[in-house]
Amino acid sequence: MSEYFSNIKTSATTIATGMAITLKHFFNAVKRKGDAGIDDADYFRQVDGLCTLQYPKEAIPTPTHGRYRLYVNIDDCIGCMQCERACPVECITIETIKVTNDDLAVCGKTSGGQQKRMWVPRFDIDTAKCMTCGICVSVCPTDCLYHTPVADFSEFDVKNMLYHFGNLSKIEAEAKKKKLAEQQAQAAKEKAAAGGVAKPGAPAAKPAPKPAPPAGGQAGAATVANTVSGIDF
């Protein structure tokens, strides 16, 4: 019999305790839990208030040093292609065009003061493939490739996951390529002429490379142009 009454007493007290807890939470609903980051000393102490985060409208700030979306500051890129080679999943595709001597000033220098010697008409990162390992970042000599705190970059079309960072438009790239080809052809011609005068000992070897540059240049330009036009800039 005493157990019967003690059961009732326990029920009553536990129900009262439980209801007090829920009511406390109900009245705490005027507060939000706050957005103290994990770095905050009070992070685990903020237990009062609503904890729902209405995600697309509000988000927990991502850590500034986390590895999220890659970004290329293309103005600092020297086209060394080390990142492309380092990438374990081959998500980086780079094409470069050598800068002609008269364009060096136009091409400019990196923020570190290094002269850029390559145009980079194509610097594509397939974010869908990227596994954010950060190897490309660690090998970049000019620190132009780095992770940003952008964590949500979902797309409805997987094609939009291909990010283009090139610093030349299609037309510019073709112009530069043509210019380079012409200059190389010119240089080869001059070299051939100079070589023909100075060293008549190797005329047999000359004809082969001599027609090659224009032909190779044209063909190369054509293929590159095709590739470039195939990419959606």
Place this chain on the structure above:
Amino acid sequence: MSSSPSLNTWSDALSGFSIGWFPLGLVIVAVIPLVFIALYALTYGVYGERKISAFMQDRLGPMEVGFWGILQTLADILKLLQKEDIVPTVADKFLFVIGPGILFVGSFLAFAVLPFGPAFIGADLNVGLFYAVGIVAIEVVGILAAGWGSNNKWALYGAIRSVAQIVSYEIPASIALLCAAMLAGTLSMQQITMMQAGPGGFLHWFLFTNPIAWLPFLIYFISSLAETNRAPFDIPEAESELVAGYFTEYSGMKFAVIFLAEYGSMFMVSAIISIAFLGGWTSPLPNIGGLELNTMTSGPVWGAFWIIMKGFFFIFVQMWLRWTLPRLRVDQLMYLCWKVLTPFSLVAFVLTAIWVINH
């Protein structure tokens, strides 16, 4: 049947109004509680419950449709209206279709004797309280029809549990209400309310005039939770065990009707407990000296306000309990009913009788 001339003036005037042979006034009297149930279920019942439960669980609840999700229920209703009304091929079609109807009618019939203020009551029966307790039992038939007609194991289990539970808990609930009837000396809802009216406001309520009334009050409240299948007595629809209990197979508007019936009976039991122990439509504010708060806050409109507010308060307590307590097991449910509530209600009955005799 009303003794005081000011009582039931609005509903009496309405019921006398007819166009030709058509008793339009009577229809309006019936429509007013119906519209009230629909509006309250739409706003406080569904949206309020979702918000209250969310706040108790540190969530935000519906936020997307309208400002703070205020139009969420409307969107849900539109969705339910568009849904296909499925009747399972192997279901007992007659019982399946008629189940929700009986369920809703059962909870709605009790609204006939609920006084919405001193001037409005559907029917001021001299056996009002008895009628309210009795007519609610029709719900059991509806639940059993729905559960059996669905031809579904979950639905049948839910229905059986629900019937066992409601029939059991009607005993302590009725004995508890009998205590209130003894205190009032009448079964008429308006007369019970009038017994608790006075310049002292809440001081005249049975809960505060009688030293034992808290016991039947608590017993009736607990039993009413079981009768409306609310947590912690929601084993008939136990989501984690029975999907949705007796309305597992229902979709579209039939589902909505079942929900409306549930919210209707939630308000009904809350109103009955307010009338029996907390003065119904009387104002809780007392007259303090020259400041006649009670007189200022009495009248037909204030009466409707107070009864609805008291009902809403108990609905809030129901929701509050729902988000606090886990579900009872079937044997615990029966233990609570037969071994705790029924003996205690008999004790309360005897004590109340002694108190009434000595006063």
